Amino acid sequence: MSSTAEPVIRIEHVTKSYTSGMPVLRDVSLTVARGEVVVVCGPSGSGKSTLIKCVNALEPIQQGRITVDGEQVGGKGVNLPRLRARVGMVFQHFELFPHMRVLDNLCLAQCKVLGRSRQEAESRSEALLDRVGLKAFAGKHPGQLSGGQQQRVAIARALAMDPVVMLFDEATSALDPEMVSEVLDVMVELARSGMTMMVVTHEMGFARKVAHRVVFMDQGEVVEDSPTTVFFEGAQSPRARQFLSKILTY
Amino acid sequence: MSNFDFEIIGRSLGYLFFEGMRFTLTLTFLAAIGGVILGTGLAIIRLSGGRVLSAVAAGYVNLVRALPLVLVIFWFYFLVPYLGQWLTGSSRPIHVGGFASALITFIVFEAAYFSEIMRAGIASIPRGQAAAGLALGLTPLQSMRYVILPQVFRIMLPVLLTQTIVLFQDTSLVYVLSITDFLGAASKIAQRDGRLVEMYSFAALVYFIVSFAASRGVQRLRALIAVPR
Amino acid sequence: MHRHQGRAVGYNWNWGIFWEQSPEGNGTYLDMLVQGLGTTLLTAALAWIIALVVGSAVGVLRTLPGRTAPLLASAWIELFRNMPLLVQLFLWYFVFPDLLPTPWAIWLKQLPNASFVTAVIGIGFFMSARVAVQISSGIEALPLGQRAAATALGLTSAQTYRYVLLPMAFRIILPPLTSELLNTIKNTSVALTIGLAELTARARAVQEFSFQVFEAFTAATLAYLAINLIATLAARWLESRVRVPGYGKA
Known part of the structure; x- marks a missing residue:
């Protein structure tokens, strides 16, 4: 993956908080390049689901900037429905009509x-x-x-x-265990076909198989952002190592 | 009781049904349609309009629901001519017929109740549905129109129909304007011929049969139209 | 009302009307409305007592085991729910006396406050059907185990209802009961058709005497709004008084 290519998703210094209490996202920055598959993981409440919903403006942000395919999300004169139409999203609870x-x-x-x-x-x-x-x-x-x-x-x-990019928001976590693989198979096929994907998931097998990078979030912050092999073989931060040991040893 | 005169009922059936019941059913039908449309609009404004607009809609709904229908009927009976004058810029209050006045009243009144039903229905649809519509690029209005409302109407149809049965009974209150609805027709004959017992008993029986049959129908429907999820 | 050109026929407001003597000769127009308000409240209060007592009994009958009691209760509910209130009042006022032996009928018809008595009974029975529906659905909303537990403790049926089922059922249905109370108050206005001088009737009378229709109706509207507000606040207070700690929302 060439690091100089213009990223499809560029998230810069995004901070988000609800009116009361702790911020759910704190100064988050990350990019997804064309053709890249990025897995975002982390414990529940880490803000990963909120982050992915900010990409197509289902959740508003207070500070920072998000651009998709060169257009600023929520920017002046940007047609939001048109922008969203170019961003595919798959929900935890399917949300078929x-x-x-x-x-x-x-x-x-x-x-x-x-x-x-x-x-x-x-x-x-x-x-x-x-x-x-x-x-x-x-x-x-x-x-x-x-x-x-x-x-x-x-x-x-x-x-x-x-779509120019596909977002997956815990797409397999509401499924019965025996149905997880049929959905992951489709996602793997999609990744191998060259689709740009940002995937929030706990499925580390999927991450190992097709992800180019893994982003680890905790308490609203990006703690680690590494190439997949680096992440699994020697995550830098203690929090990421702790998280990995918890979900991989079981 | 022994001199209950069935013949008076037989002789006035034509008048009762072709004049009276036709008026009642037409008013019920049109007011239900108008009330659902206006009520749905109010519900959407309350849920997704700006702060000012939704406060206005909420105030309207709460005001109307606090008032007795009889008072609202009188309000509009006297107000509509002036509203007409104001809208058309005429120099005098506009004369409006009994039917138009009653129809406007019932649409405006029932809309408040239908709006509460629709609001509950919209709130009952999981929030992810609207999000999925938006994520596909639908505008908020398109999402409401194609994704949310069809589900709401399906879920709420029995409740909307039950409210329409209440509306059907409520239309009898146009009696206070001396309009010839079904009860008005019965009352006119009752008073002309001094046959109050016969005419009011018969009117009660007819209202009962129609309402009872309709609410049985709604119960049947309830079982039939569950949305497959 | 807007006044257009100078010669437009508009409405002449006169808010001072309330302090003028009414042609009835026993007070101001304001006094007329206040008396009407008093009649509305008294009629509604008595009708509500009937509705609560009869409605509770019918509601309990509807939840008893066996077939006869629920059937009788349903018949009561369907009878009073499927006729317009106005028609029911006419039945009580014009038809019912004729079904009685002649001396009774004459006595009834000559009661000085026949329309008041008719309104209380007619509205009370009409509302009893609605109260009954609420009571029985409140009882049915309780877990089945409650009845079984009470029976297992050796309570009789009557004791089970009195000490176990009804106290919780009434708490659950307090909000819908409040709106039925408000309906009772609003429904008293229907009794103007049988000559009851309640609030709406008095507002109408003010209009007929003085032609100040909108002032009269505005005053009545404000009175109904005030009643609504007070009843709603009172119900909220009652709800908090009888709330069971730890049950439902805190």
Whole structure:
């Protein structure tokens, strides 16, 4: 990964706090380059989920700057819906729209945001459902699918917008254990195809397999930001080593 | 009791239903539609409007819900002509018919109650749904329109229909404006022929049958339309 | 009201109207409204007592084991819920006396305050159906184990309701009961159709005598708002008084 390439996501000195209490993000900076897969991990409450939601402005920030593909998030004159449309997001609880068929879940934003014709949206949707192995489920409602299938549909829905980057917010942590791997398989395939990805997860196996860098957060701060092999073989900070020993030894 | 006159009912059926009940049902139907639309707007403003707008919407809803419908009916009966004058810039209060006055009153009144139903419904949708809509690039209004509201209507349909049954019963209060709704029609015959017992008993029976059947229907519906999640 | 061109026919405000003598000859227009307010509150208070007593009994019946009691309770609820209040008042006022033996009917019709008595009974029974629904759903909201535990301790059915189920059920349904109380107060205005001189009726009378319609209605509106505010505050106070420590939200 060339370090001089313009990053797709650039987070600079971001601080965020709710009206009462401790700041949830403290002077966080990190970048994700084109084609790079960055895993963000850390104990619960470390701010990693909040950080990823700041990237597409689902959470507002008080200080600092976030740019996506050269455009400043929340900047003046930036069309937020258009910007968000180029950032795919996969949620912990899938958030498929329960009143729509799987196919309509994929088509909605293609038609309403990108202005694609229904026909165009459907053929793109079908191709993506095929890619995640669920072409046969196009006419079902989300409630008729298993958790793993729903999350694969959610990935396809995000991909249907032809995003420049994909955000994964604990995409496997609400799944039953036997369904985790089918979702991780799709994510690995996506990473190997060259997609730029920022992934909040506890799945260290996934990180080892495809991540270029691992970012460790604790108490709202970036504690460690290292290439994957460095992180797993000799994390610098005691907090990261402690975290790793807890989740890897079990 | 022994001289209960069934014939008077038979003779006035046409008037009761084609004049009276038609008015009642038309008013109920239009006021329900208008009330749901206005109420949904109020709910959206309360939940996502600016601070001032949502305070205004909340104030409106709380004001209307604090007042008896009878008083609101009188308010609008006298107010609407002046509102019409003000809106059209006419030099005199505008004469508005009984139906229009009643319709405006019921839309405005019921909107406050429908708005509370819709607000509860919107609040019951997990917040991630709106976030997912936004993340896909939908605007907040598009997210409301395509993602949230369809789910809310499905969940809240039984409650909205139950409120409409209440509305159906409430329309009988246009009696105070001497309008010929179903009860008004019954009352006119009752007083003309001195047959209060027959006409009011019959009116009560009809209201009961319609309301009871409708609420049974709503119970059936409740079981049928659960959203598959 | 806005006045447009000079010759526009507008509304002539006169807020001094309340201090003028009413043509009824026993006080000012303000006195008329105050008397109306008194009638509203007295009628509502008595009707509410009926609604609470009858409604509690019917609500308990609805939750008893067996079939007869719940069926009777449901019949009561459906009967009073599926007819407009106005129609029910007409039934009590015009129809009910005719179902009685003639001497009773004559006595009833000649009562000096027939509309007051009719309003109290009619509104009381109408509201009893709504109270019953609240009571029974409050009882049903309690864990099933509560009834079993009481029975296991050797309490009779009546004791179980008196000491275990009803005290918690009433606490749970206090907020909806408050709004039913407010409904009772608002519903007294329907009794103007049978000649009860309550607040709305008196406001209407002020309008008919003085033509100052909007002043009269504004005064009535403010009175209803004040009643609402006081009842809401009183209910909140009561809720905090009877709150069970550690149960529900602190």
